[in-house]
Amino acid sequence: FFAHDHRESGPFRPVVLAHRPRAMSSPSNNPYHGGYHGPYYASPNARSSRESDMAVPDEGCDARHCVRVVEDYHLLDFSERLNTSSYVNVVFEPEEEKVALMGLKVNLADQTVYPESFRMHNDTLNMIAKAWHCPKPDDFEEYGCYAGAGTVGSTEACLLAGLALKFRWRKWYAKKFNKSEDEVRGVYPNLVISTMFQAAWEKLFKYMDIQPRFVKPSYKTFTLDPSKIKDFIDEKTIGVVCIMGNHYGGQYDPVWEVDAVLEKLNAEKGLEVGVHVDAASGGFIAPFQEGLPPWDFRLKHVLSISASGHKFGNSCCGTGWVVWRQRKGLSEHVAISVSYLGGSADSYTLNFSRPAQGVYVQFYKFLRLGKAGYAAQVANQLAVAQFLREGLQSIKVNGFSIFTILDAVGMSEQKHCLPVVAAMINPDLGLPFDDIDFQHVVAQGHWYVSGYHMSMHHPLTEETMPLFTDSSAEQAMFRIVVKNNLTMRMAAHLMDEIRAAVKFLQEHGKGFQHRKPKRLPTQKAVPAC
Numbered sequence: 001f002f003a004h005d006h007r008e009s010g011p012f013r014p015v016v017l018a019h020r021p022r023a024m025s026s027p028s029n030n031p032y033h034g035g036y037h038g039p040y041y042a043s044p045n046a047r048s049s050r051e052s053d054m055a056v057p058d059e060g061c062d063a064r065h066c067v068r069v070v071e072d073y074h075l076l077d078f079s080e081r082l083n084t085s086s087y088v089n090v091v092f093e094p095e096e097e098k099v100a101l102m103g104l105k106v107n108l109a110d111q112t113v114y115p116e117s118f119r120m121h122n123d124t125l126n127m128i129a130k131a132w133h134c135p136k137p138d139d140f141e142e143y144g145c146y147a148g149a150g151t152v153g154s155t156e157a158c159l160l161a162g163l164a165l166k167f168r169w170r171k172w173y174a175k176k177f178n179k180s181e182d183e184v185r186g187v188y189p190n191l192v193i194s195t196m197f198q199a200a201w202e203k204l205f206k207y208m209d210i211q212p213r214f215v216k217p218s219y220k221t222f223t224l225d226p227s228k229i230k231d232f233i234d235e236k237t238i239g240v241v242c243i244m245g246n247h248y249g250g251q252y253d254p255v256w257e258v259d260a261v262l263e264k265l266n267a268e269k270g271l272e273v274g275v276h277v278d279a280a281s282g283g284f285i286a287p288f289q290e291g292l293p294p295w296d297f298r299l300k301h302v303l304s305i306s307a308s309g310h311k312f313g314n315s316c317c318g319t320g321w322v323v324w325r326q327r328k329g330l331s332e333h334v335a336i337s338v339s340y341l342g343g344s345a346d347s348y349t350l351n352f353s354r355p356a357q358g359v360y361v362q363f364y365k366f367l368r369l370g371k372a373g374y375a376a377q378v379a380n381q382l383a384v385a386q387f388l389r390e391g392l393q394s395i396k397v398n399g400f401s402i403f404t405i406l407d408a409v410g411m412s413e414q415k416h417c418l419p420v421v422a423a424m425i426n427p428d429l430g431l432p433f434d435d436i437d438f439q440h441v442v443a444q445g446h447w448y449v450s451g452y453h454m455s456m457h458h459p460l461t462e463e464t465m466p467l468f469t470d471s472s473a474e475q476a477m478f479r480i481v482v483k484n485n486l487t488m489r490m491a492a493h494l495m496d497e498i499r500a501a502v503k504f505l506q507e508h509g510k511g512f513q514h515r516k517p518k519r520l521p522t523q524k525a526v527p528a529c
Contacts, residue, residue, distance in 0.1 A: 040068040078448045084480045084494070085450030087247065087281050087311040091485045093368075096361055100316055103360030108150070109353045117356050121150050124363045129323045131287045132279075132296040132305050137326050147331040148323035149348035150309075150359050154280040156350050157306035157322035158200035160334050161276045162191065162238075163208060164304065164324065167333035169238040172272050176235070191239055192232045194224040194253065195456055195467045196246035198280060202459035210238065212459060219454065219471040220411050222249045222422075226257040230265050233273055239303070240275050244295060245282030248467070249479060250420030251408045252282060252295065259299040266301075274303035281418050283307025283321070284314070288375040292416045297325055304330065309362045312378075312418075314369075314484065319358030322348075377484050381419035384491045385409075385482045388421045391495040395502055402426055402502060406477060419482040427475060433505045435476035441504050445497035451478040 040046055045065050080090040092100070103117075111118040122145035129146035137147060151157040166189055174184045190211040193201060197214075205212045213232040217223050229240060240262065242253040255277055262273055277295065279286065284307060286292055296305060302325065309319030324330040335346045369377065389410060392403040404410075404426050408417035425435050439451035455464055455473035466473040480494075 037062065040065045045069065078443075079446060081485050082446050083448045084482075084486065085448050087308070087481050087483070088317050089310055089312075089314045089483065092316070092361070096316075096364055096368075099360045099364045100357040103357030104355050106356035106360075107353050108356040108359060109347065109349075114356070117359070119144075120363050121356070121359045124359055124366065125150065125321065125323070127366055128283075128307070128321050132283070132323060133294075134297045134323055134325060139327060143327075146323060147325070147327040148321065149331075150362075151306075151320035151322055151349055152318055152351050152354060153310065153320040154198075154278070154306050154308040155200035155203065155320070157308075157320040158198075158276075158278060158280075159204055159208070159350060160322050160348065161304040161306055161324075162201070162204040162210065164330045164333050165191070165239040165274070165276060166208065166210060168274075168303075168329050169236075171329070173235065176270075187236060189236050189238045190232075190234075191241060192229055192237060193241040194243065194246075195465075196222055196224075196243055196248055196251075197241070198243075198247055198278070200280075201241065201278075205459045211236075213237075216467070216469045219406065219468040219475075222246055222251040222406070222408075224253040224258065226254060226261045229258065229261060233265060233271070235269075235271065237271070237273050239273060242275055242277050242295075244277055244279040244286055245418040245420075247281065248477075249407045249422035250281070250418030250481075252286070252292075252416060254293075255295040255299060255302065256293040259301045262301045274301045275299070277302055277305040279305055279307045281308065281311050284309075284312040284374065285378055285418055286416075288371070288378045289416055297323075309358060312483075313362060314365050314377075315358050315362040319362055378419070381482045381484060381486075384486055384488055385419040385421050385480075387488060388480055388482070388491055388495065392421065392423055392498070395499060397429055397431070397502075397506070400426065400429060402429065402431075407479075421480040421482070422477060423479075424475065424477040431505075432509050435478045437505060438501060439478060441501040442497055445500065447494050447497050449478055449480055449498075451476055453477075 040062075043062075043065060045061060080086075083090070106114050106117050108114065108117060108121060125145050125148050129148060134146055137143075140146070149157075149160070151160065169189055170181070170184045173179065173187065174181060179187075188209070188211055190213045191201075191204070192213045192215060195214050195216050197212075201212070204210055215224055215228055215232060217225060223246075224242060233240070240258060242255040242258055244252050244255065246253075255275065258275060262275065265271065266273060283305065286295060296302060304322060304324045306320065306322045307313065309315035309321055310317045313319065313321075327335075331348060335348050386409070389405055389407070393401050393405060395402050402425060403423040405421070405423050407420055407422040409415050410423070425431060425433070425438065435451040436453075439449050442449045453473060454467045454471050454475045454477060456467055457464055464473060482491075486494075
């Protein structure tokens, strides 16, 4: 985007303003030397072509121009507030932005230089551990906090939890089968999880040499069937992952039932299989829902829980948390001691240097909302979700509802779920358009609603496989994530656009072909989370 004279080949040549050729020859007046102080739209930068293979420019330019170029990139995205596909929080109070900027300058890994910032990290961690009913550890006085860490999103949290399970299993396996540490390293462990898993677990299987054992659910529940998991567990199983709010439809795996199955199975077979709860989305929703059975550390076999602070925790993007039941046999396996930054400190994360803004904003949010504020916010989101659900059910074609509701409220006996509305165009109606076409037409009204097929790629074989036991991989669906910024008034506008999209698709029938590609050729289809 920096000016370049395309009439000549060869090295970079700044564009010269035609009406002031001599003035531009002086470095002090050259915009790339900071000498040009006029508005961006009168600068050479505004008429420079878009480069497909950019390099760092030879010279810098006015700060205002840099901001304008960044803003132009951002402007051409979808509006983040109208993106109902993503779970990531996008709204911040001015005070939050001030706090985030403060944390941006702090390297949280340097606990010696920034001890109070790390104390804030620990205070935040303790609040989360208590919200998940973690028992107070015996070594609390020594460490001043529960076993856990702030992470770069829930992906890092899941990887750390998975590694802790693997190392815990190695100790158990070596003792049970009288193996040395080197011999155990040659044994290929496995992890049991449903096909509703998020991308973090694909990274664990690929990077950490762990075999996935996928339990396919029914499309009528989207949840792990506890009665089936015993067929997937053996002496090489490091754990079972239960998902509290899968990203496809927002349903909760019945952790409480899985815990009961493991209690019996471990006793019968002499195993020590535990549960990791992937609460990436549900970790800051479930504690504020009444009537939900115990799903957290109140259950004996729950060893660790992870969550995204930047989703329904309402922190900024890149904030995650992991909490272990205890250090011994779990988090101690992933801790390292760092002493070269002027002191000695333990690090529990895969990533080392990282800014503190996620912790700062999360701490701010807990103080700002409190339990009552989070509960009120969850109530609002669930009310908006129900409004959208009823709106979708009201749209008829030839007397039949065009949409089949797939989320827990629409399909499951267990009605607790995330504030997410999941649905599909009723396949029995034989309509000539699908949920992906629906996504593109709704986008013409500025709203982004995510449509995708009920399929997945196996993380090791890359084989395309159906998500469910009773639905084709070709069947499409869509979801609407109700974040705190999706108010009832905005939801009413979204429903207007959905009704208009259905009418448009009906009128065009088979003649409708969306000319814009559904994804760029270089992009791999991965559900947003």
